[in-house]
Amino acid sequence: MKLSLTKTALAASVLLSVAAFSAPVFAADAMLGTGGYARQLQKMDMMKMLDADGNHMVTAAEADSYYNSVFDTLNKDGDDSLEANEWTGPSKNLKLDLATGGYSRELRSMKMMRLMDADGDHKVTRDEFLSHHRAVFAKLDTSSDQELSATEWSMKGLLGK
Numbered sequence: 001m002k003l004s005l006t007k008t009a010l011a012a013s014v015l016l017s018v019a020a021f022s023a024p025v026f027a028a029d030a031m032l033g034t035g036g037y038a039r040q041l042q043k044m045d046m047m048k049m050l051d052a053d054g055n056h057m058v059t060a061a062e063a064d065s066y067y068n069s070v071f072d073t074l075n076k077d078g079d080d081s082l083e084a085n086e087w088t089g090p091s092k093n094l095k096l097d098l099a100t101g102g103y104s105r106e107l108r109s110m111k112m113m114r115l116m117d118a119d120g121d122h123k124v125t126r127d128e129f130l131s132h133h134r135a136v137f138a139k140l141d142t143s144s145d146q147e148l149s150a151t152e153w154s155m156k157g158l159l160g161k
């Protein structure tokens, strides 16, 4: 009796861990980026690219406008979403004019595509793309004033390991 209870408990915990493993990335504390992605994003060169008015702060509006432009650049066929071939592009030409080479490379990994594909249909819509970047912004905006300072921008350990 004791043995079969233990077996049942074991089976239940295996089932639970399988369920946890395959759950989509919806939780508020879900990973927002790979370690490589976080490192490249949080460089000052990247902050400057989002800071359109050059005042050393990145507002939520500047971030949205930047990521809309990135989406448009990647979205070669002009429909409403990014497909895998648009995401990764031709292998020799990962660098986006709007971003550093390091950031372009990390963004265009399939792992980052999967993290942004909230409904798991293998396409990243503009909404999915923007809401991911808004979540990144919110995570970095530790003072919650809708602006990122250089200190907030470069804060380590918030986005991914």
Ligand SMILES: [Ca+2]
Binding pocket: 051, 052, 053, 054, 055, 056, 057, 058, 059, 062
């Ligand atoms: Ca600014």
Ligand SMILES: [Ca+2]
Binding pocket: 075, 076, 077, 078, 079, 080, 081, 082, 083, 086
């Ligand atoms: Ca597309």
Ligand SMILES: [Ca+2]
Binding pocket: 117, 118, 119, 120, 121, 122, 123, 124, 125, 128
């Ligand atoms: Ca999707």
